[in-house]
Amino acid sequence: MKGRIISPGVAEGEAIVSHEPIGFYGGVDVKTGKVIDCGHELEGQTITDKILIFPCGKGSTVGSYVIYGLKKNGVAPLAIVNEETETIVATGVILAGIPCVDKIDLQKLDIRSGQRIKVDADNGIVTRLD
Amino acid sequence: MHLTSDEEKMLAGEHGPVLERSFRLLVRLGEIYGADKMIPIGSVQVAGVSYKSIGDIGLEFLEDYASQGAKVKVLTFLNPAGMDLENWSALGFPKEFAEKQLKIIDAFRSMGIIISATCTPYLAGNLPRFGEHIAWSESSAVSFANSVIGARTNREGGPSALAAAICGVSANYGLHQNEARKPNIKIEIDEKLDLRSGSDFGALGYYVGKQVKNKIPFFSGIKTEAATTSTLKALGAAMAASGAVALYHIRDITPEANNMPVEGLETLHVEPEAIEETYAKLTTGEVPDIVIVGCPHSSLLEVEKIANALAGKSLKRPFWVCTSRVIKHTADDMGFTGIIEKAGGMVVADTCMVVAPIEDMGYRITGVNSGKAANYLPGFCKQDVVFARLEDLISKCI
Numbered sequence: 001m002k003g004r005i006i007s008p009g010v011a012e013g014e015a016i017v018s019h020e021p022i023g024f025y026g027g028v029d030v031k032t033g034k035v036i037d038c039g040h041e042l043e044g045q046t047i048t049d050k051i052l053i054f055p056c057g058k059g060s061t062v063g064s065y066v067i068y069g070l071k072k073n074g075v076a077p078l079a080i081v082n083e084e085t086e087t088i089v090a091t092g093v094i095l096a097g098i099p100c101v102d103k104i105d106l107q108k109l110d111i112r113s114g115q116r117i118k119v120d121a122d123n124g125i126v127t128r129l130d
Numbered sequence: 131m132h133l134t135s136d137e138e139k140m141l142a143g144e145h146g147p148v149l150e151r152s153f154r155l156l157v158r159l160g161e162i163y164g165a166d167k168m169i170p171i172g173s174v175q176v177a178g179v180s181y182k183s184i185g186d187i188g189l190e191f192l193e194d195y196a197s198q199g200a201k202v203k204v205l206t207f208l209n210p211a212g213m214d215l216e217n218w219s220a221l222g223f224p225k226e227f228a229e230k231q232l233k234i235i236d237a238f239r240s241m242g243i244i245i246s247a248t249c250t251p252y253l254a255g256n257l258p259r260f261g262e263h264i265a266w267s268e269s270s271a272v273s274f275a276n277s278v279i280g281a282r283t284n285r286e287g288g289p290s291a292l293a294a295a296i297c298g299v300s301a302n303y304g305l306h307q308n309e310a311r312k313p314n315i316k317i318e319i320d321e322k323l324d325l326r327s328g329s330d331f332g333a334l335g336y337y338v339g340k341q342v343k344n345k346i347p348f349f350s351g352i353k354t355e356a357a358t359t360s361t362l363k364a365l366g367a368a369m370a371a372s373g374a375v376a377l378y379h380i381r382d383i384t385p386e387a388n389n390m391p392v393e394g395l396e397t398l399h400v401e402p403e404a405i406e407e408t409y410a411k412l413t414t415g416e417v418p419d420i421v422i423v424g425c426p427h428s429s430l431l432e433v434e435k436i437a438n439a440l441a442g443k444s445l446k447r448p449f450w451v452c453t454s455r456v457i458k459h460t461a462d463d464m465g466f467t468g469i470i471e472k473a474g475g476m477v478v479a480d481t482c483m484v485v486a487p488i489e490d491m492g493y494r495i496t497g498v499n500s501g502k503a504a505n506y507l508p509g510f511c512k513q514d515v516v517f518a519r520l521e522d523l524i525s526k527c528i
Contacts, residue, residue, distance in 0.1 A: 059374065069187040095289055
């Protein structure tokens, strides 16, 4: 599927899928990459070295620093796929150099956590491998 | 995107590495979101100030900018820090934390940023006009500026706001443009729903933000007399925390509302039960170790009301009233701080319960009257929460 290039790069790996928005500030631990947002469907899971798929960002604008920090700490996701990447996530992935594509219809993409996916953010292309 | 010849030079590095790096981020965001050009901005508000939020990574990032001589070109205010910048020791903030926090503040100060340390810049000396383009980043301040004042800003990330301050411009996309400011969902408040306090509006905001995510809600049925600066800042703050609402309209109340097309929009009806259910849902503890109000930062009127409510009383638990230093100075002069302190409370400047390391200060259960704080405290401060109206919080403390 073809989307919009937010931040370039290519990555391939295991998907971790959230149907809810993700707020990185207060939602993801910057040291471990673990989701700490209480009651969130991914609470307790780790996004590190996975392809993180979620509809859109939410919450605090400090999220950009958290995404940058995840990368600096070596616990960032390999790539991010969104339906709509808002500026907080966009700023974070650009600073961190994490490949990111948006304008992807997640229902049509029909992917579950654990399946493999390739993100070619140089061309804005997302491909389900399983 | 059209760039002026001076902007082309900035991008080519002719104005130095800091401007190049900052401008590159703005251009990239502009390209992604379809901006036609850069636009001058009237002011900036930078988030990502607390050491707890940004850690050593943020500190290094900012010191790197500062050491390269970064200077802001427009009036730039700062979001709250992780502690009271003057009174941190007496309040029990850890020394190691304070040292790192003060380094962050030094980096911002050297860039020419006003150390306002508040999420309510519009109450502390940075008030944009209707229609003015600005680049603000704290999510509740963004919501207030867009919705209540009618200024125009996207939800900037900390680094993109800093880049805008250094360049004096922002890319012309999103909420800077008329088209993107139209509502896309209607919220009808049931006529039996009597919203009285900031916490009621916070509960409403939490409930609506969860449902509408990043949409632009158009409210009807909010009574004019209930919509004050205090209640609207509570509403917007909670919607920006539980969702990503950067702009809302309220019929007959916010400045752009009555010119907006609303026919045919999906409608969410809010029943009175939704508010009480939200109070219950967000309350995970019974008796608070500490009560903290002022999320977003208290206005002078709110501080006065709290002082009136606490006059002559004796609090059995720590009770913090968070506000900006500007407001605290006036509260000191007016004797409000003295009344609150005499009752056993504190007026705490520059910080709040969300960005302060309260979990490291021995607190486990926090009482709040803010829907936004109730949203963040469990995840970010490992707190159980008592989310209640101000008068109920006070009665739990005496």
